[in-house]
Amino acid sequence: MSDVMKDMKRSFRDYQAKHFLWDVSEDGRVATLTLNRPERKNPLTFGSYAELRDLFRDLAYSSDVRAIVLKGAGNNFSSGGDVFEIIEPLTRMAMPDLLAFTRMTGDVVKAMRKCPQPIIAAVDGICAGAGAILAMASDLRVATPEAKTAFLFTRVGLAGADMGACGFLPRIIGQGRAAELLFTGRSMSAAEGHAWGFYNALHAADALDAEALKLAHSLADGPWFAHGITKTMFNQEWAMGVDEMVESEAQAQAICMATQDFRRAFEAFAEKRKPAFEGN
Numbered sequence: 001m002s003d004v005m006k007d008m009k010r011s012f013r014d015y016q017a018k019h020f021l022w023d024v025s026e027d028g029r030v031a032t033l034t035l036n037r038p039e040r041k042n043p044l045t046f047g048s049y050a051e052l053r054d055l056f057r058d059l060a061y062s063s064d065v066r067a068i069v070l071k072g073a074g075n076n077f078s079s080g081g082d083v084f085e086i087i088e089p090l091t092r093m094a095m096p097d098l099l100a101f102t103r104m105t106g107d108v109v110k111a112m113r114k115c116p117q118p119i120i121a122a123v124d125g126i127c128a129g130a131g132a133i134l135a136m137a138s139d140l141r142v143a144t145p146e147a148k149t150a151f152l153f154t155r156v157g158l159a160g161a162d163m164g165a166c167g168f169l170p171r172i173i174g175q176g177r178a179a180e181l182l183f184t185g186r187s188m189s190a191a192e193g194h195a196w197g198f199y200n201a202l203h204a205a206d207a208l209d210a211e212a213l214k215l216a217h218s219l220a221d222g223p224w225f226a227h228g229i230t231k232t233m234f235n236q237e238w239a240m241g242v243d244e245m246v247e248s249e250a251q252a253q254a255i256c257m258a259t260q261d262f263r264r265a266f267e268a269f270a271e272k273r274k275p276a277f278e279g280n
Contacts, residue, residue: 042131081130105133122142123135
């Protein structure tokens with residue numbers, strides 16, 4: 001890494017989280033972010049929203065973390081916005097403040113989508129409201145059979161259109177299924193979520209964390225620069241026509257072919273060994 005790039009990058013091993021837990025693996029490549037208010041099923045607050053937004057934005061400059069596991073403490077993922085610390089104050093706010101809040105929550109999703117690291121949501125128990133949005137905004141999702149996922153905004157008199165749900169969810173599970181969940185606010189069972197493609201895999205509760213970390217490490221040990229390009233293309237190609245999609249991917253793949261990781265992979269294949277990717 002050049003001196004210029006070193007000045008642009010920084011380690012997140014010693015990041016001190018205020019509103020959740022942050023733990024980085026011994027090799028520095030995989031971070032685990034744990035929503036940590038288990039007595040309340042890990043609800044979000046104004047502070048945790050803001051810190052999540054800022055952290056995911058800053059991870060674009062990470063020199064070490066290559067993949068992230070997002071989970072909740074105490075056998076639940078997240079119950080969404082805290083009723084007394086968020087919902088109640090919102091009922092007393094004027095429109096400018098309400099719009100500032102909804103834009104901030106949307107910025108969390110945008111930051112999650114734009115950070116180059118693949119995010120794996122490990123979901124157990126309750127995954128509701130903004131918690132369901134955090135799972136939805138992740139790149140991959142694994143869950144336990146006990147997971148219950150609900151986009152329950154209509155239950156509190158709000159639109160199902162929250163933090164990008166009407167755009168993201170149909171692309172994951174299909175328009176009809178998304179419409180049912182967003183109009184009714186009913187829970188999607190883990191079995192439904194798996195069958196519909198929301199969850200990539202289901203694991204027993206006592207194996208969930210290990211399986212999520214295993215997946216994260218497999219991605220972190222892979223061509224992680226190229227993974228960041230893949231994530232970027234997922235985001236960019238939503239609004240493109242066929243010609244633009246194919247041309248954009250031609251440019252993206254040429255960028256990856258110019259990396260030393262591409263040469264390392266070829267040399268490893270030729271020598272019948274596993275490649276060691278370095279992200280350049």
